[in-house]
Amino acid sequence: MTTVRRVLAVSPHLDDAALSAGATLADFAIRGADVHVVTLFAGAPHEPISPVARAFHVRGGLPQDASAVALRSAEDRAAMDQLGARTHHRGFLDAIYRRTPEGRWLCGHDQAMFDELPLDQGDLRGEVCRDVRRILAAIDPDLVLTCAAVGDHVDHRLTRAAVLDAAAGARAPVLLWEDLPYAIGRPPPPALSETPAARSDAWERKWRAIACYPTQIRMLWPAHVDWAAQLRSHAETRGQGSPAELLAPGLS
Numbered sequence: 001m002t003t004v005r006r007v008l009a010v011s012p013h014l015d016d017a018a019l020s021a022g023a024t025l026a027d028f029a030i031r032g033a034d035v036h037v038v039t040l041f042a043g044a045p046h047e048p049i050s051p052v053a054r055a056f057h058v059r060g061g062l063p064q065d066a067s068a069v070a071l072r073s074a075e076d077r078a079a080m081d082q083l084g085a086r087t088h089h090r091g092f093l094d095a096i097y098r099r100t101p102e103g104r105w106l107c108g109h110d111q112a113m114f115d116e117l118p119l120d121q122g123d124l125r126g127e128v129c130r131d132v133r134r135i136l137a138a139i140d141p142d143l144v145l146t147c148a149a150v151g152d153h154v155d156h157r158l159t160r161a162a163v164l165d166a167a168a169g170a171r172a173p174v175l176l177w178e179d180l181p182y183a184i185g186r187p188p189p190p191a192l193s194e195t196p197a198a199r200s201d202a203w204e205r206k207w208r209a210i211a212c213y214p215t216q217i218r219m220l221w222p223a224h225v226d227w228a229a230q231l232r233s234h235a236e237t238r239g240q241g242s243p244a245e246l247l248a249p250g251l252s
């Protein structure tokens with residue numbers, strides 16, 4: 001890869017970039033690149049929040065109001081400091097906080113975000129795409145990373161679609177990361193390939209960054225599961241012995 005001076009990672013939620021591509025991003029930062037991580041669905045919800053959102057907050061040990069997002073934003077800033085990345089938070093609402101154009105909650109049950117929900121929710125897809133286009137123009141990256149949407153979370157699918165639309169015709173190539181932890185235990189997606197090996201200090205940065213998200217660790221892993229061991233084991237499986245993150249060229 002030619003010299004990469006500026007990297008833009010577009011993350012759906014406040015944890016995805018670190019979980020899925022943290023070592024790659026830290027590696028670029030250690031090599032002197034300017035690394036920007038933009039999290040799209042980081043907006044504070046209107047109250048009252050939905051029953052699904054309340055259950056999500058209980059699982060994460062989060063307060064039952066909009067201050068939960070401020071708390072998660074602070075976790076993300078701490079994590080990005082560990083990676084050596086600059087943090088940007090956008091105001092789109094997470095699927096658990098959104099309503100349909102008809103006024104119903106988008107997520108009527110706690111796994112609904114993985115259902116085949118349409119990406120065209122009002123003008124959301126267009127708004128997200130226009131926002132990503134503005135960010136691309138402002139940062140002018142040499143490389144763009146975003147999620148492959150493994151697991152089919154609706155916000156991950158929206159992010160992938162918006163980034164591929166916004167970056168079409170732009171000079172920077174787009175690479176898609178394998179979404180973690182959703183990809184754990186699944187065979188590697190055939191279109192994804194292993195990244196060049198990141199330095200060991202980049203991996204140490206990744207583990208320290210993920211530890212900055214205690215609410216998401218509580219949400220994503222049962223208390224008896226060692227999240228760090230599980231993620232390390234997954235990375236070593238993907239790299240056939242040495243840890244790797246999988247990335248694939250983004251094709252729209």
Ligand SMILES: [Zn+2]
Nearest residue numbers: 012013016153
């Ligand atoms: Zn996510």
